[in-house]
Amino acid sequence: MSAGTYLQFVVALAFVIALIAVLAWTVKRFGLAAHMGAAKGGKRRLSVVESTALDTKRRIVLVRRDDREHLLLLGAGNDALIETGIIAPPEPMLPAKTDPKP
Numbered sequence: 001m002s003a004g005t006y007l008q009f010v011v012a013l014a015f016v017i018a019l020i021a022v023l024a025w026t027v028k029r030f031g032l033a034a035h036m037g038a039a040k041g042g043k044r045r046l047s048v049v050e051s052t053a054l055d056t057k058r059r060i061v062l063v064r065r066d067d068r069e070h071l072l073l074l075g076a077g078n079d080a081l082i083e084t085g086i087i088a089p090p091e092p093m094l095p096a097k098t099d100p101k102p
Contacts, residue, residue: 049088064088 026032049062049069058075060082069086072079 045066047064049064051059051061053059054073054075058073061072061074063070063072067088068084069088070081071083071086073082
């Protein structure tokens, strides 16, 4: 094999690795990973209700599990459970979609 063949292989490999990195960044940036892997029963048991940054190293997160919510403080290796067993408010009923076509 010639040097040109090896160069072509290295360039193609670098291109594929760059595509994988761009795809991973896009999934992380736009939060698409949260929509993957739903439970087999339809409704998910675990979800992040709300999250906000307190500073550059800490976040406060409200997590819902079944009908309970838990308030977590996450950051720099010092994760803490602030409050647990909060009864979740009922989820609002969404209006039924109507088909505009007759």
